[in-house]
Amino acid sequence: MFPFKSKLVAYGTAASVVFGIASYKLLETDGAVRDQKNEVLTKVLVQGLSSAHYSPERLDDNFSKKAFNLYLERLDYNKKFLLQSDVDQLMAYQTQLDDEFKSGSFKFFDLSMSIFQKRLKEAEGYTKEILEKPFSFEQEETIEVKPEKLKFATSPAALKEEWRKYLKYQALIRVADALDSQEKADTAGTKEVKKSMVEIEADARKKLKENYVDLFKRMGQLENEDYRSSYLNSFANIYDPHTEYYAPKEKEDFDFEFSGRLEGIGATLTEKDGNIKVSDITPGSPSYLQGELKPGDAILKVAQGTQEPVDIQGMRLDKAVSLIRGKKGTEVRLTVKKVDGSMKVISIIRDVVVREEGYARSLLIKGQKPIGYIHLPAFYADFKNAGGRNSGKDVAEEVEKLKRENAQGIILDLRNNGGGSLQDVVDMVGLFIKSGPVVQVKSANGPAAVLEDRDSQIHFSGPLVVLVNENSASASEIMAAAIQDYKRGVIVGSSTYGKGTVQQFFDLDQVLPASFDAVKPLGHLKLTTQKYYRVSGKTVQLRGVTPDIVLPDTYTYLKYGEKEQEYALPFDEIQPAKFNTWNSPNFSIEKLKASSKARIAASPTFSLINDSALRLKERTETSTRSLKLSSYLAEERRAQTESKKLETLRKNIPQLDLSTLKTDLAKLAGDTAASARFQAFTRNAKKDLYIQEAVSILRDGL
Known part of the structure; x- marks a missing residue:
């Protein structure tokens, strides 16, 4: 952090000499008044991004084109405001944005806002006019719902037609919902006034009118400053999707969300x-x-x-x-x-939120050879050393509790675990290996730092399964990767998210000298400064961790994860760390894989999950939707029928024989609320298909 700060302070000092802070305004060469705060802000951002980002971009015409396209995409994502002629006018700046970014100019931004505000007023007029007339849902008509496949309208008439279809689609959804509610009321025998199709359609349009009056009112109240952060992030996000600028108010909201969530x-x-x-x-x-x-x-x-x-x-x-x-x-x-x-x-x-539910918890799966189950929702840690809890210590305690109850194998569940403390990953991996490197962390320059487990004690040497899915990210991926690289256990589930980068927040006010106080506050810059690497030398970036045994999942065929983010940093490799794989394997992964594959093939529930995943893929790839009511209802009912089939099968899954650990029973005895929550946790685990398969895998190896 220090080199970045010193570079920005040096830059800030130089800037104060060039600009002088006595005046709040500067004159451009053409005489136009430019806001000094925004000029200083952009120059500080350029310096920070260029000097401290893990992989700095070259600010040239190619960079300018990328930023131009990203900004345009965000300004009018659904292509419902700008005309192609507006885009053509803005295209004059397509290769100039890098120069504007470096100089602190906002000519392009100001022009885009002027055009956008004009088109916003026109769009408001379109919606009012269109929503005055009833929609007919009888004729076959389709709408394109994927913004990336839409083109900017070539005329006001063409844009108005796009609005007509868009509003009709929204009305159609409301009409379908109302009809569905009436049908359910009839089935349930409730006495509700049944509305005619004419009344339902009129209600749908009335509600849309109210929504759009409110929407355009809100958008009309926004000023250019409300859009400026989005514009600046069109530059920052070219570096990578996690590098962002936060205006002072946005950072306050971020902090509130983080601390008050x-x-x-x-x-x-x-x-x-x-x-x-x-x-x-x-x-x-x-x-x-x-x-x-x-x-x-x-x-x-x-x-x-x-x-x-x-x-x-x-x-x-x-x-x-x-x-x-x-x-x-x-x-x-x-x-x-x-x-x-x-x-x-x-x-x-x-x-x-009840904090205990965000901590590690465990259960014992009964059998001739009992199996322990540990659920870890996050790699939480007390970074302020204020006497709070750490996930590494908590999982170590759960392992000891399970050992006392004769657990012969352990399932560590990291599904939907978005990550957290890297040190706790190191501590946790250390519970299952003798000692050695766990993860490598590399900055842009210099060799990778190797984080090691130095405790030679093995807390649990029995068979281990780690459950992951597409929402297992960052620290979860490092944990799973280390267990996989050491051949210490079996990774089971679906491929993980693929985020292998580290970010830091920098307060831009702190990197500028007091002579710049007149233009503060400037906000914060979140920068990607490092990458994680497995002990094998590969990063989890983009590719994530591929399980040893892959299980069908709803998201299996969908485009998901870091690899789908624009301008994500690439996958790469560095030198592997020196480590010794687990020298007493508990089982043959190939045999376990073959047995699991046979069970999955014979499971009607897993078969239906796979079919559902294929349908989701098909639906995602189909970018048009019917605007004919009968066609729309048929598609929605087909989806509901398939969903109910899966729900029914899940309800009929045989339950695992689980028990609460003796230590936990004693703790829960005097707290009825905590006991009820733990019972709910146990009920969910009993019928979890993925836990059941993990149990079968462990029992095959025991």
Whole structure:
């Protein structure tokens, strides 16, 4: 961190000599007034990105083209505002953005905002006019739903037609939902007033009108400064998707989310391409326990209980978060677009997250040879040394508890574990090996630093299975990779996320001298400064960890993970560390793989999961949707039928014979609330198909 800070301080001192801080404004050569704060900000960003990023970009015309395309994509992701003629006008700057970025000029940005604000007013007029007339859902008509396949309209008339289809599609979804609700009410025998198709369609348009009046009102209140961070991140994200600039207010929101995310629904949200997306689910939170909201989901609407949903597309992240947060015990209904393109309404009761549910917990799977199960939702740590808990110590304690109850093998569940403390990974791997390197961490310059387990004691030497999935990321991947490289255990599940980079936050105010106080606060820069490497020398970047035994998963065939991010850093290799593989293997992986494959082939549930995954892939690759009501309903009902089949099969899965550890029974005896939560955890584990297969794999090897 120090070299970066010293470089920026040196730059800041030089800048103060060149610019002088007495004035708040500077004059460009053509006489136009430029805001000095923004000029200083961009130059500090350029210096920071160029000097401290793991893989600095060359600021040239090629870089400029990338930034231009990324900004345009984010400014009008669904291509519903700009015309092709607007894009042609902006294209004059396509190879000049690198020069503007280096000089601190915002000519292109100001021009783009001027055009965008004009088109925003026109789009508002289109929506009002279109929503005055009823939609007919009788004729066969389709809409393209993948933004990357859309083109900018060549005329106002063509753009208006795109809006007509877009609004009709949204109305169609509402009409279909209303018909579905009426059908369910009829089946349940509830006495509700049945509406005609004309009334249902009118209701749908009325609600859309209200949503769009609110949407355009919010967008009209935004100023250029609200878009500036997105513009600057069009440069930062060319370096890699995790390098970002945070304006002062955005950093406050980020800090609040990070420290205060244990309240509300327990989901960390990000804004990308005009959509509010779920980036992480807090272990033990209402979202985590409810189970339907997943990373990658886009939240389109938010409703308070039974109230009318509010459309949050295009809304600022802080405003959207304020709608989703709420008092404990209240209901929030989220309309989300899943990664496969399907729509779902998810009801979550807000609550305060119970911290214990975010910590390591274990169970004993009964049998002639008992097996221990440890669930680890995150690699948590007390970084401030304030007497808090660390995942490495907690897992060590769970291992000892399982040993006392004669566990012959252990399943370590890292599914949906997004990572955390690297030191705790080192400590945890050390529980299962004698000693040796666990992970290599490399900065842009110099050799890799090897983090080692120096404790020669092996806490558990029996068979080990590590469960992973596509949401196992970062520290989870390092843990699984180390166990795999040492041949210490069997990795089971689906390929992991593939994030092998390390980020740091830098306060831009701290790297500038006091002479720049007049233009502060400037915000923060989150920079990718290092990469992780396995002890074998390979990075987990992009490729993740491929399990030794792969199990069918809903996301198996979907494009998912770091490799799907624009401008992700590449996969590469360095020299392997010196280490000795496990010298007393417990079983033959090839035999275990063959036995597992036979079980999977004979399992109707796994077969249906695989079929569902194939259908999701097909649906994702199909980029058009029908605007004919009968066709739309037929497709939705087919999907619902298949989903119900899978739910029914899951309900009928034979249960594992699990028991709570004696130590935990004593702790839970006096706490009825904690006991109830632990019972829920046990119930879920009993019918978890993937835990069951992990148990079968271990028993094959015992």
